[in-house]
Amino acid sequence: MAKAPILTPQAENFPQWYQDVLAKAELADNGPVRGTMVIRPYGYGIWELMQAAMDRRIKAAGADNVYFPLFIPESYLKREAEHVEGFSPELAVVTHAGGEELAEPVVVRPTSETVFGEFMAKWVQSYRDLPLLLNQWANVVRWELRPRVFLRTTEFLWQEGHTAHASREDAARYARDILEHTYADFMVNELAVPVFTGVKTRRERFAGAINTLACEAMMRDGKALQMGTSHELGQNFAKAFDIDYLDDAGQRQHCWTTSWGSSTRMVGGLIMCHGDDAGLRVPPRVAPIQVVVCVVRDGDGVVEAATRVRDELVAAGVRARVDDRVSVSFGRRVTDWEIKGVPVRIELGPRDLAEGNVMLARRGADKTSVALAGVGSAVSSALDELQRELLDEATRRRDAATASVGSVGEAIEAAGEGFARIPWRSLGEAGETELAEQAVTVRCLQMPDGSVPDDVDADGVEALVARSY
Amino acid sequence: MAKAPILTPQAENFPQWYQDVLAKAELADNGPVRGTMVIRPYGYGIWELMQAAMDRRIKAAGADNVYFPLFIPESYLKREAEHVEGFSPELAVVTHAGGEELAEPVVVRPTSETVFGEFMAKWVQSYRDLPLLLNQWANVVRWELRPRVFLRTTEFLWQEGHTAHASREDAARYARDILEHTYADFMVNELAVPVFTGVKTRRERFAGAINTLACEAMMRDGKALQMGTSHELGQNFAKAFDIDYLDDAGQRQHCWTTSWGSSTRMVGGLIMCHGDDAGLRVPPRVAPIQVVVCVVRDGDGVVEAATRVRDELVAAGVRARVDDRVSVSFGRRVTDWEIKGVPVRIELGPRDLAEGNVMLARRGADKTSVALAGVGSAVSSALDELQRELLDEATRRRDAATASVGSVGEAIEAAGEGFARIPWRSLGEAGETELAEQAVTVRCLQMPDGSVPDDVDADGVEALVARSY
Numbered sequence: 001m002a003k004a005p006i007l008t009p010q011a012e013n014f015p016q017w018y019q020d021v022l023a024k025a026e027l028a029d030n031g032p033v034r035g036t037m038v039i040r041p042y043g044y045g046i047w048e049l050m051q052a053a054m055d056r057r058i059k060a061a062g063a064d065n066v067y068f069p070l071f072i073p074e075s076y077l078k079r080e081a082e083h084v085e086g087f088s089p090e091l092a093v094v095t096h097a098g099g100e101e102l103a104e105p106v107v108v109r110p111t112s113e114t115v116f117g118e119f120m121a122k123w124v125q126s127y128r129d130l131p132l133l134l135n136q137w138a139n140v141v142r143w144e145l146r147p148r149v150f151l152r153t154t155e156f157l158w159q160e161g162h163t164a165h166a167s168r169e170d171a172a173r174y175a176r177d178i179l180e181h182t183y184a185d186f187m188v189n190e191l192a193v194p195v196f197t198g199v200k201t202r203r204e205r206f207a208g209a210i211n212t213l214a215c216e217a218m219m220r221d222g223k224a225l226q227m228g229t230s231h232e233l234g235q236n237f238a239k240a241f242d243i244d245y246l247d248d249a250g251q252r253q254h255c256w257t258t259s260w261g262s263s264t265r266m267v268g269g270l271i272m273c274h275g276d277d278a279g280l281r282v283p284p285r286v287a288p289i290q291v292v293v294c295v296v297r298d299g300d301g302v303v304e305a306a307t308r309v310r311d312e313l314v315a316a317g318v319r320a321r322v323d324d325r326v327s328v329s330f331g332r333r334v335t336d337w338e339i340k341g342v343p344v345r346i347e348l349g350p351r352d353l354a355e356g357n358v359m360l361a362r363r364g365a366d367k368t369s370v371a372l373a374g375v376g377s378a379v380s381s382a383l384d385e386l387q388r389e390l391l392d393e394a395t396r397r398r399d400a401a402t403a404s405v406g407s408v409g410e411a412i413e414a415a416g417e418g419f420a421r422i423p424w425r426s427l428g429e430a431g432e433t434e435l436a437e438q439a440v441t442v443r444c445l446q447m448p449d450g451s452v453p454d455d456v457d458a459d460g461v462e463a464l465v466a467r468s469y
Numbered sequence: 470m471a472k473a474p475i476l477t478p479q480a481e482n483f484p485q486w487y488q489d490v491l492a493k494a495e496l497a498d499n500g501p502v503r504g505t506m507v508i509r510p511y512g513y514g515i516w517e518l519m520q521a522a523m524d525r526r527i528k529a530a531g532a533d534n535v536y537f538p539l540f541i542p543e544s545y546l547k548r549e550a551e552h553v554e555g556f557s558p559e560l561a562v563v564t565h566a567g568g569e570e571l572a573e574p575v576v577v578r579p580t581s582e583t584v585f586g587e588f589m590a591k592w593v594q595s596y597r598d599l600p601l602l603l604n605q606w607a608n609v610v611r612w613e614l615r616p617r618v619f620l621r622t623t624e625f626l627w628q629e630g631h632t633a634h635a636s637r638e639d640a641a642r643y644a645r646d647i648l649e650h651t652y653a654d655f656m657v658n659e660l661a662v663p664v665f666t667g668v669k670t671r672r673e674r675f676a677g678a679i680n681t682l683a684c685e686a687m688m689r690d691g692k693a694l695q696m697g698t699s700h701e702l703g704q705n706f707a708k709a710f711d712i713d714y715l716d717d718a719g720q721r722q723h724c725w726t727t728s729w730g731s732s733t734r735m736v737g738g739l740i741m742c743h744g745d746d747a748g749l750r751v752p753p754r755v756a757p758i759q760v761v762v763c764v765v766r767d768g769d770g771v772v773e774a775a776t777r778v779r780d781e782l783v784a785a786g787v788r789a790r791v792d793d794r795v796s797v798s799f800g801r802r803v804t805d806w807e808i809k810g811v812p813v814r815i816e817l818g819p820r821d822l823a824e825g826n827v828m829l830a831r832r833g834a835d836k837t838s839v840a841l842a843g844v845g846s847a848v849s850s851a852l853d854e855l856q857r858e859l860l861d862e863a864t865r866r867r868d869a870a871t872a873s874v875g876s877v878g879e880a881i882e883a884a885g886e887g888f889a890r891i892p893w894r895s896l897g898e899a900g901e902t903e904l905a906e907q908a909v910t911v912r913c914l915q916m917p918d919g920s921v922p923d924d925v926d927a928d929g930v931e932a933l934v935a936r937s938y
Contacts, residue, residue: 029588031538032545033575038588041533041603048534064510065517069500070539070577070608070624071561076501092540092566094577098612099558106502108539108563108577119498119507134510139539139608143567155539 006335009277014221018148021271025280025340028149035147035154039264042340045288047157047267051137053190053286054159054262057182063133063161068115070139071106076114079240083113086207090142092154108141113208113233113259116162117241124255126246127166131174135161150268151225151469158263164243164255168234171256172211175230176452178260179213183228191266192283192390193217193273194398195227196419196464197452198444203432206259210234213452216443216464218398219272222418224443224466227269230260268469273394280341281363283390284383289342291320291379294333296349298326306348309358309375316376318383338363344382346375362386402464408434411465415440424461432463440467475804478746483690487617490740494749494809497618504616504623508733511809512619514757516626516736520606522659522755523628523731526651532602532630537584539608540575545583548709552582555676559611561623577610582677582702582728585631586710593724595715596635600643604630619737620694620938627732633712633724637703640725641680644699645921647729648682652697660735661752661859662686662742663867664696665888665933666921667913672901675728679703682921685912685933687867688741691887693912693935696738699729737938742863749810750832752859753852758811760789760848763802765818767795775817778827778844785845787852807832813851815844831855871933877903880934884909893930901932909936 006024008016022028027043030036039047055065071094077084092108095101109115116134124132141155161178165171179197187193200212209231217227238244238254247253274281284290291313293306306322313320323333337345347359347367358375361367362382370378401418405411408431414420415438424445427435432442442463447453453461475493477485491497496512499505508516524534540563546553561577564570578584585603593601606628613623630647634640648666656662669681678700686696707713707723716722743750753759760782762775775791782789792802806814816828816836827844830836831851839847870887874880877900883889884907893914896904901911911932916922922930 029591031540032542032584032587033538033540036538036540038538038584039536041535044534044536047536065513066510067508067513067516067626069502069505069507070610071500071502071505073501089568091568092563094561095564096574097561098614099560105565115501115507118501122498141539145567157536 005277006339007277007279010220010275017275017277018272021275021280021339022149027267027271027280030149033154035144037149037153037155042288043267046270046282046286047264049286049288050190050266054182054186055137057186058135058159058161061133061178061182063135063163066134066136067138068112068119068136070109072109072112072115074105074107076118077107079114080208080236082236083208087111087142090144092141092143109138110140110142111259111261112136112138112140112160113162113237113257114241117237117243117257120162120164120255120257121241121243124164124243124245127248130164130166130245130255131170132164133161133174134163135159148268148469150264150271152265156263156265158261161258161260163258164238165257166245166247166253166255168232168256171258172232175211175213175232175258175260178258179215179228179230179452183215183230183260183262187215187217187227187266188391190283190285191270191273192387192394193227193269194391194395196444196446196450198446198464199453199456200229200444201429201432201442201456201463203429204442206231208233208236210236211455214444216466217269217273218401218419218466219269219469220275220397221272222401222416222466224419224468225265225269225272226443226468227266228260228262231258233257233259274390275341276364278364279339281390282341282343284343284387287341287343288319289321289340290318290383291344291346292337292342293320293322293346293348294330294337295322295324295326296330296347296352298324300350300353302348302350302353305353305372309346309348309372312376313379316380318379343386344379346379411435412438412440415466418466419443420465422463422465424456424463427463427465435465440465443468474746475808476746476748479689479744486744486746487741490744490749490808491618496736496740496749499618502623504613506618506622506624511757512736515739515751515755516733518755518757519659519735523651523655524606526655527604527628527630530602530647530651532604532632535603535605536607537581537588537605539578541578541581541584543574543576545587546576548583549677549705551705552677556580556611559613561610561612578607579609579611580728580730581605581607581609581629582631582706582726583710586706586712586726589631589633589724589726590710590712593633593712593714596717599633599635599714599724600639601633602630602643603632604628617737617938619733619740621734625733627730630727630729632727633707634726635714635716635722635724637725640727641701644680644682644701644727644729647727648684648697648699648921652684652699652729652731656684656686656696656735657860659752659754660739660742661856661863662696662738663860663864665913665915665919667915667933668922668925669698669913670898670901670911670925670932672898673911675700677702677705679705680924683913686738686742687863687870687888687935688738688938689744689866690741691870691885691935693888693937694734694738694741695912695937696735697729697731700727702726702728743859744810745833747833748808750859751810751812753812753856756810756812757788758790758809759787759852760813760815761806761811762789762791762815762817763799763806764791764793764795765799765816765821767793769819769822771817771819771822774822774841778815778817778841781845782848785849787848812855813848815848880904881907881909884935887935888912889934891932891934893925893932896932896934904934909934912937
């Protein structure tokens, strides 16, 4: 009889597979307060590498990091009508502090447009102060009715960018640059997750935005995950918070602002885009452990040799570690590293060492024998190949599961398996409402060549439709 | 008549000087909710470099980063009697969320011993799981009655380490290692802030600890600032949260835990330890801008030459930028960079360029002329010298302002100017109470050679006494 699988197979129950991977790969636990999460060392290690790679791109886009307070006066939220309406149901409110009831309750930030707005108004005086490009890494809180670790949690970690510009054109260009050159570039090249980029329909826009751009990825169960959004806020917040400037003719003008965010939700996306029935598959660029050097059996200097291999890899810039827990069965350890999705496993036993070889196993591929002297270059190639193959495989799977359709009925049917692509003109807002009744949404609008339309009503726009997380 | 100073002189009003520097160097602002702060790009840039340098040391100490929730059930706080008593007056409480009143209010973490304890109890089973060494970078909230930006804020950013060990000895050794090799080493070698390390008296211990170790620095007004603490928690939290393990004889044992924290308060320490009447002086290792290349006047390729100098410095790993705002007066710009405490200013004008030279001004020192070809090595030397001199100067000032005294009266008098050192046996807990009536506290207890005593009652222990922030 076959061994019982350690993880629930994806085809049998994908949500249960996800829960199993979170636990067995020691990524995260549920926190004690409903909807919160505890991110464990391995999960946090992935997030730290993601954060560093995203932060480099954000700085390259000219934004400076800052830190704004967790607590926002309730009155701030109320200044922008759509914004407060959108966020009110999700707010956590501090009513008591320092042993007393507060005169004005404070809200735990669900996002920070309002408080950034208040200070941008102070810092921006003249056109010379523009654009003002800020970003922060922070925790935010949105009370969730159906929480799921990483995907939808009451508290999550994210970066939120907030910028002010002199013109609508400059704001629109920047919001789009962030989407394409910061977010999509990061997702494709670091996470190996292909994304569709486009604009949201009016129905799906951020509360307070005049245009929302998004990156949408397909998970292995065919559902969509929104991986990041970039919003043109028009002059809505500039008017609510008096963010204005003197132009070069000495006239007072309202700024045009943007905001954009990406979060720990991307960790969930990485898990569900690449993981298989054996466990996680972590793209090498964000893998906390890129190579594990496993001692098969101790003796004849194997541990010392494994340590030397590890040291050489580390010296070459590879995140490598030794597994010399020989009191645990070798098979059990191999299974554990597969569940954790470590890109490359090197196996080293007395016989291999005597022959001057190691076995090298790329996650999910057959083992090959490699001469000790060639380990460095073999590892380097294996990591590059895996990074590329994960992206290629995810792209092939997504494209195969994206159907061009012509009617709402067909779109709903296709959304049972993956994405549907349908002319926005044939769908329209009425069709969007019909879809919503079946829990299917327009993930984004694209031009037929995959580019981002200038706006919702651009000629020839197509809707990408799916069920989503 | 002399020009009015841009900053209030330190000797005139040190607290006002501090406020002036925060504003004029664009470090931070007060947030809209009382006691919160907005950390601006320049202040956050310093914090990011501090964080990176501290994080490297924490990882070198074997701790893994994790992330625990912001919200803690109120009931958790109550499980450790001293802990809840210590923190109750400072708690912020969420009573409403998602539009409803919560069944159990949740507390915004003031520190996370309790929630780490709950999960350590799950993760630790056997002696093989020990020591468990965790750390998180997070925001915490303690409602403050007398808030001051960076020094004492309602919300602050920090790292908090939490570890579990098999024996008291192992926990004590680790808590001390963190104090000496992680914290003090960081403060001395990165921040150029000399610190006294020692143990806290019973009165000054962390709520729930059996021993608190601390790093104490002297500010330029002679007052003390606690820069970091490391606590032995004994088995208090292990018993409250059932953190236990099976030892190698199969017997169930309670763990011994530690916790240790350092925060954005250190930014305040850096400002008040090094700043002078001309502004901040940022130690080169944590300076977001180490070198500013100032274009004196445009023309004759000066901007291009300044850019080349900047590019060469950046290529050599120096954080450098060009100031080519020639529409702002040169004097004003020089003053601004001095207020910001940029370590090295390079001045470049048409005449310098024609002669193949630049002027190099180390913060606070006379300008010297340097050949263009030698800028890289001159900058490198200047940065090293300044890093060393800031530490030397602060150490000399601190030692000159530390008096050995024999009575409570003398200690109070000495604390008007700086620190007093007095045998703990002559002071005692009764003397400590007398000091407290004059707002003077025992900052820490040390051995006469400056080393950390094994405990409060060790033979020959001396008390370091001061007014403090």
